[in-house]
Amino acid sequence: MTITRVVFTALLLPAFSLAACTSVDSHKLAAPSAVHSAPPHEGSCSASNLGVTAVTAGATPDLLDRQSREISERKIRWVRLTIEWPIxxxxFGTFDWTSTDNLVNSFHDRGTEILGVATWAPTWAVPPQNQLVKHPAPADPARFAEFVSIATKRYQNRIRTWEIWNEPNIGIAFGPGVNVNLYAAMLIRSYAAIKAIDPNIVVVSGATAPTVDNGYDLSPASFFEQLYREGAGHSFDAIAMHPYSDHGFLSRYFGEGSSANAIAQVRMTMVRNGDAKKKIWFTEFGATTGGPRALSEPDQAAFLVDGINYLKALPFCGGIFVFDYRDVETGSPVADFNYGLVRSDFTPKESLAAVLGTL
Known part of the structure; x- marks a missing residue:
């Protein structure tokens, strides 16, 4: 999802504020016809492979402290944090790590494993004609890889798993339009830079959003097939996907355009290209309780348990991250602001206990 991390830095808020958050239509949810979840199965994902995102953790020091503390106390092993180049x-030439250091340290110091997502590009690193585009791709893959290298060195002992960009298969997250050749160059260079620092750090491809080929976006299977053709198959240790399900329960719909179908197609692409031993990490999965595609809170809980159990049962599951730990603004008409396991005042939704029950 292309929601931007909220940062407690006054100078950055105009460019990276909640007003800039966007909704990806392909994530919309139909209300499930029933609330029974899929039964749990044995798979390759265990409690140690489950995590959450924490979009609002960096908004204020108090929010950061509370979210990092609660996530640790609730025995959620992983958190997915965006390490944003523009922040x-x-x-050009000036680095301010203050807010990002605070974010990383707050979770790391409480023993939570971090999946760091190196993503977005500052205005100076974007082609002039694309500077007004939402989440534009960088002009030079080498510049992006340089940032990844600097971040990896800085957090070498705190971030041991990196995801390279967020949803590079959709134009709204890799503007002005998907460019697999450019992304492949970014991934290849970033992988080499990370492994040169520490070969034991895990590198995950940028997670794909659920969509179909439409001339502007690429389906996950098409995106990864082209990525292999670009020679990037040796430049990730695992593939990542965001299996949002716009047809209802993930376990119940396998039609064209569904995330279950996309997972199967991506897996076949991996096997066909000699990557059967690699895992797929599901680095965002969630359901909203607000906005035009809202589920009730009980339905959200059932939806999440169904999806987690379905993904856990896959023998190639590498990890699952629920989007999001906390609502940005409970009751907002913006769907993306209501994905939390807890409300914006930190009172738990039914989904919190339900998700913790899958650990």
Whole structure:
């Protein structure tokens, strides 16, 4: 999902504010016809492979402290954090790690494993004609890889798993339109940079959003097939996907355009290209309780348990991250602001206990 991390840095808020958050139509949910979840199965994902995102953790020091503390106390092993190039390196040649250090340290110091997502590009690193585009791709893959290298060195002992970009298969997250050749160059260079620092750090491809080929976006299977053709197959240790399900329960719909179908197609692409031993990490999965595609809170809980159990049962599951730990603004008409396991005042939804029950 292309929601931007909220940062407690006044100078950055105009460019990276909640007003800039966007909704990806392909994530919309139909209300499930029933609330019975799929039965749990034995798969390759265990409690140690389950995590959450924490979009609002960096908004204020109090929010960061509370979210990092609660996630740790609730025995959620992993958190997915965006390490945003524009926040750290807003001006060419100038780096300010303050807010990102605070974010990383708050979770790391409480023993939570971090999946770091190196993503987005500062205005100075974007082609002039694309500077007004939402989440534009960088002009030079080498510049992006340089940032990844600097971040990897800085957090070498705190972030041991990196995801390279967020949803590069859709134009709204890799503007002005998907460019697999450019992304492949970014991935290849970033992988080499990370492994040169520490070959034991895990590198995950940028997670794909659920969509179909439409001339602007690429389906997950098409995206990864082209990525292999670009020679990037040796530049990730695992593939990542965001299996949002717009047809209802993930376990119940396998039609064209569904995430279950996309997972199967991506897996076949991996096997066909000699990557049967690699895993798929599901680095965002969730359901909203607000906005035009809202589920009731009980239905959200059942939806999440069904999806987690379905993904856990896959023998190639590498990890599952629920989007999101906390609502941005409970009751907002913006669907993306209501994905939390807890409300914006930190009172738990039914989904919190339900998800913790899958650990």
């Amino acid at each position: 750290v390196n807003q001006e």
